[in-house]
Amino acid sequence: MTLPRRAHPRPLDIQNGRVDLTHGGGGRAMAQLVEELFIAAFDNEALNQRNDQGAFEVPGGRMVMTTDGYVISPLFFPGGDIGSLAVHGTVNDVAMAGAKPISLSAGFIIEEGFPLSDLKRIVTSMAKASKDAGVPVVTGDTKVVEKGKGDGIFITTAGIGIVPPGVEISGDKARPGDAILVSGTMGDHGVAVMSQRESLGFETEILSDSAALHTMVAAMVAAVPGIRVLRDPTRGGLASTLNEIAGQSGVGMLMEEALVPVKPQVLGACELLGLDPLYVANEGKLICICAEEDAPRLLDIMRSHPLGRDAARIGACREDAHHFVQMKTRMGGNRVVDWLAGEQLPRIC
């Protein structure tokens, strides 16, 4: 018999090519996509093994695992894109346990016909975010669905991290009297994304706050291992996240509207759109609940980090059998700040 010569395949045509079903089929086309696009961009020891798992050494102890799907529309927005967001969001969910993130996985679900140039741009941005954060994408998966059965690209990342000994941060640890801090202005991400939606015809200079918070968290945890709660107010915004924590911990909360940092441009855009910035998603901010006496130190640490310059104490926890989150308004009254009831901003992250 004559053996066919295995010609080196032509490189992917990144500029004009499109993803097709063969790129998810498990055959040669998928191998080429993975090699030329994903492995080339993410380039790390675990991934370079080219196995169905990434392998790495871990110290023993308490570990956390988290996952998030990213279905944002549009895919590119001022200050980031779905790729950087998928890294930042998952690094942050690991960090919100006080943990040091060690590895990420990335699963791509791509719609047939998606431009390879957009895929390359997203993967490049994701790889940069991962390298900047020092948290490698050690394993991945690519699936392709027929045109009309997806929406460009969805990314699901998972992340793991190691919790330093003695740290026991959890949403059920807030106690009456604890201080409520935020690391910066609320609503930037949601407004930045909305500014790109064609149907919402306004332009703004607001950038998404999308960023990895783990180095700031590491400094906070090192100084105050007894932090009670950390959580990033993403979907549903500050209001929904505080309600989650209040319910988990069985406390009430009182915050002051005048103390919640919101950029004037964000406030303006929200007024235009009939939105409340307390319910708009953030992707580079955290809520920290701590003993009142630890608040000044934690605020100092946050404010000395580039991602926490606008950190503020916005209120305190208190006894309340109903676990209400209330807000002292600028007008001087109190109002209940409930969970997000409907869906004000679909697919914002």
Added chain:
Amino acid sequence: MTLPRRAHPRPLDIQNGRVDLTHGGGGRAMAQLVEELFIAAFDNEALNQRNDQGAFEVPGGRMVMTTDGYVISPLFFPGGDIGSLAVHGTVNDVAMAGAKPISLSAGFIIEEGFPLSDLKRIVTSMAKASKDAGVPVVTGDTKVVEKGKGDGIFITTAGIGIVPPGVEISGDKARPGDAILVSGTMGDHGVAVMSQRESLGFETEILSDSAALHTMVAAMVAAVPGIRVLRDPTRGGLASTLNEIAGQSGVGMLMEEALVPVKPQVLGACELLGLDPLYVANEGKLICICAEEDAPRLLDIMRSHPLGRDAARIGACREDAHHFVQMKTRMGGNRVVDWLAGEQLPRIC
């Protein structure tokens, strides 16, 4: 001011309800879906903490992480569904490093309008698979996309596991002279799924082989820590997976058609559809490459496990500068078994 009474929300109407955008919005509707459907089904200590991460203790050492997206169509098939598949597939990818799986994450991307009853059925099946395997789903995420921007439900799972000391299984470790084993019949999963596709009007009694292989792998690794390669032949089937390994290890392979176990019904269905069972996906089978002298022992171990009864030695690795996978046919000739070139079966897993 008068505080609103927080009425207990009505339970989800699983029987008639449908997923809507609020279920992915980060507010009360999402919290209810997560509580009544996901936490109720998966019910484990880490998930019950209701944090954005699941926490658990790990021993130190070598760890692996893996991820897979499941975009299968149809969602329910003989022998399983997207939920059980998402657990089995990821447990298996962890096990293929010889590792003991410890935790899973699950990210759901659901199309608006998806019946809650189907979601419940899928989550229940997923929870059962996870409990049967002894590998908890410790964290999850739910996103909802508008009708027409998805296809019912996509699930992306990630998994982590600990590699026993001394085990160094990897796709680049096959050597000339090594034996190639498979744990059972090839092609069952793909044919079972195809039998459910309306456009392919044939019925068959073939069940998917979808199953978690980690207990069988644990026994194999305990007996022969020096196993060179383990890999599950999913997308692209046996042929593509062997080509992957041959390329990674820089070896050729020769297998014998007569030794590759294929169920007669699967062979019949493949003939009807013009498919080659060597390229059809499996979800409960593994390929094991080992030193020739270890083969009999590993075959014994596999055959004494319920999931390995049809295990067989199908060939051996050899020197080949081209890294060809060849097959001695029933007719006595040799043919090159190449990678899957196109996409014979979109969305089979």
